[in-house]
Amino acid sequence: MTLPTMDRRVAVKKLLAARDGALVVTGLGSPSYDVHAAGDRNDNYYLWGAMGGAALIGLGLAQAQPQKRVMVVTGDGEQLMAFGSLATISVARPRNLDLIVLDNQHFGETGMQSSHTGRGIGFDKVAAACGFSETAELRSLEEVDTLCEKLRRPADGPRLFVLKITAENLPRSLPPRDAVEIKNRFRAHLGFASC
């Protein structure tokens, strides 16, 4: 039986419309395109590489900005490369870090090869076992609406939500590739000097 999935662009747009000041970090590939498609902003930090880095950049940012909420939007393949990060983040226990895993169960950027998450690995369960304060798997846009409300409320620790999305390659919405510029404008948004 095929379980329901959701449209990734609509889901991400909902999350970003409700970001409420959250700082956003995106994993390489389609999650970066999804976030860019919802509107380019100075408080988005897009990755084009450094696979496995998104959640951990989010951790460092959350620790440096404890008064702001940080939302990482990444894919199942990118998060699989940072499996151990869930242990590191759980031990660090930030109260302002939410991981959103856009899970199409495939490596979409490289030819839609099947990933581990289509073969029984559930990041919500892994994160729960690591000690995240809240985790869930979502399969509908209605559940995303509920999640948007939940994300506004304070957390006791890091949270991770798996959004089961349709496996499809949508038209790319490309963020700037100048990583220095993206970094500097993000820091400027927080009032820090460029360099």
Add this chain to the structure above:
Amino acid sequence: MTASVQAKQPETTAVASAPAASEKQWPDQVYDVLKAAGISHMSYVPDAGHTTLIRLFGADPEVVTNVLTTEEEGIAIAAGAWLGGKRSVVLMQSSGVGNCINMLSLPVHARFPLLVLVTMRGEWAEFNPWQVPMGQATEASLKAIGLRVQRAETGDDLVETVAQAAAMAFDADQQVAVLIGQRLLGKKKW
């Protein structure tokens, strides 16, 4: 990991390069230098040579610390900390440098300040042959991905090297690794 190795015999083994009295305090001096450079964030995979720094930072309420499952996590975390306005330092052993290579494309390409302190193995009175390949490849690997690499072989030199490396990293936007020679750390006792 080296820090958890149990002592199998009394520590009577002759030490190849016993540090002079003036060098025994270098870990404390490195901590002072890093604090003076504005470091308020630290990530690490433990190594015996980093024991004092890990303890001092861990006890410092002004410093956020993270224990890592693998060294490249610290590279990404340091970038995130910089995005958020904090200066971070990453501590690892030379064996961990190999784990970091692709993640280092982040600070190199995006020009994030980066300061990494690497305790060396596999290069001086090494007893474990498994440490030698990565130890010998450490400096070349770091240079190949684009880091500035500096070495120190004495305590005094290390303190000075870390101080100026912090300036290069955070004032000149460089990605700097300081290699702490195994000769300085002394022969491992076990």
